[in-house]
Amino acid sequence: MSYFFVIFVFIDKAMLRTIIIDDEAPARELLKYYLKEIEGIDLIGECADGFDGLKKISELKPDLIFLDIQMPKLTGFELLEILDEKPSIIFTTAYDQYAIKAFEQNAVDYLLKPFSKERLADAVKKAVAFRNESVDPGEILSKLVDKRPEQSPSLNRIVVRKGNAIHMIPIDEVVFIEAQNDYVMIHYKGGKALKQQTMKYYEDNLNQEDFARIHRSFIVRVGLIKRIEPYAKDNHLALLETGDKLQVSKSGYKLLKEKLDF
Numbered sequence: 001m002s003y004f005f006v007i008f009v010f011i012d013k014a015m016l017r018t019i020i021i022d023d024e025a026p027a028r029e030l031l032k033y034y035l036k037e038i039e040g041i042d043l044i045g046e047c048a049d050g051f052d053g054l055k056k057i058s059e060l061k062p063d064l065i066f067l068d069i070q071m072p073k074l075t076g077f078e079l080l081e082i083l084d085e086k087p088s089i090i091f092t093t094a095y096d097q098y099a100i101k102a103f104e105q106n107a108v109d110y111l112l113k114p115f116s117k118e119r120l121a122d123a124v125k126k127a128v129a130f131r132n133e134s135v136d137p138g139e140i141l142s143k144l145v146d147k148r149p150e151q152s153p154s155l156n157r158i159v160v161r162k163g164n165a166i167h168m169i170p171i172d173e174v175v176f177i178e179a180q181n182d183y184v185m186i187h188y189k190g191g192k193a194l195k196q197q198t199m200k201y202y203e204d205n206l207n208q209e210d211f212a213r214i215h216r217s218f219i220v221r222v223g224l225i226k227r228i229e230p231y232a233k234d235n236h237l238a239l240l241e242t243g244d245k246l247q248v249s250k251s252g253y254k255l256l257k258e259k260l261d262f
Contacts, residue, residue, distance in 0.1 A: 019060065020046040021053035021079070022068040022092060031066050031092075037117055050074025051166065054082070062087050069093040074159065074166070081197065082161040155205040158186055160193040167193065174211075175242055176220040177202050187244070212259055214238060214252030222259055 018041050022028050028046050035041045044060055047053040050071050057065065065087050069076035076091060158169045169188050178185040179199050186193045203213045213219050224240045228248060231237040236248040238256070248256065 015040055015042040016063040017042050017044050017060065018064045018066070019044060019053065019056055019062045020066040021050065021056075021071075021076075022046075022066065023048050023071045024068070027068070027092060034117065050076070050079045054079055054166070057083065057085055057087070061085055064088045064090065066090045066092060078159040081195070082159055082166065155202075155207075158195070160186065160195050162193060169193065171206070171210075174221060175224060175240065176218055176244065176246060179217040212252070212255050214256060215247045215249045218246045218248075218252075220246055222256070225256070225260070228253070228256065 018035065020028050020031050020043070022031070025048070028048075032043065032046070035043055041064075044062060045056045047056055051074055053065075053067070054074070056062075067076045067079070067089055069091055070093065076093075080089070156171050158171065158174065160167050160169060169186060169190075173189040175187045175189065177199065178187065180194065183194050183196050184199060184202065186195055199213070199216070199219065202211075202219055206219065210221055210223065211219055212222050220238060220240070224242060226239045226241050229237045229239065231247065234250040234253075236253050238246045238248050240246065
């Protein structure tokens with residue numbers, strides 16, 4: 001399997017407190033070997049899964065993370081979605097070069113494994129340049145989460161954080177999603193949860209056969225709509241089987257007519 005390393009945004013003359021998060025031991029060993037050859041890196045921990053990684057990040061607050069994307073318990077992207085801290089990231093991933101183009105749009109570099117120390121040094125120089133330009137790691141992380149590679153797995157769950165607990169919400173349990181300024185409220189069968197993400201992200205990544213953007217503030221599971229009633233000029237209300245009532249815009253009503261064939 002081929003691996004890529006995606007490199008960006010935070011290198012400084014000071015020692016960078018660094019954590020490796022990767023479920024494959026050989027990959028971690030390789031990273032540690034190369035890190036010994038790079039000045040300014042202080043490796044303060046390594047983790048074999050995203051849950052342990054999240055705990056270590058919260059406790060140690062590293063400057064830099066080497067992060068695998070495809071991990072069985074908690075993927076790299078899911079971990080990023082619930083991080084409170086915004087360190088710099090070096091992704092390790094098996095995505096091919098076509099998918100990597102999605103990263104290129106966000107000013108990232110990648111190294112195809114196996115790579116030389118010289119190539120790694122070049123990538124680090126790019127990261128230094130970004131740092132000197134005062135690029136905000138948090139802003140880039142937000143863009144990266146919203147613009148996953150085209151070949152990433154389909155969305156089948158939503159990971160949310162409530163206090164110190166992590167909840168996995170299966171997509172099948174999602175009733176509707178509501179815009180809340182810079183956040184979204186996930187309404188699901190077991191309750192609701194606030195998540196810092198965009199409506200556009202869910203509009204693009206949810207199965208369009210099951211969900212519809214019926215209003216700028218609402219994405220709904222179409223199969224739960226019980227009926228649609230007039231509400232105001234060019235607007236309607238969608239009454240759900242759960243008892244919820246959601247506004248439907250003119251464009252949303254047109255979309256529902258196509259989906260429900262009425």
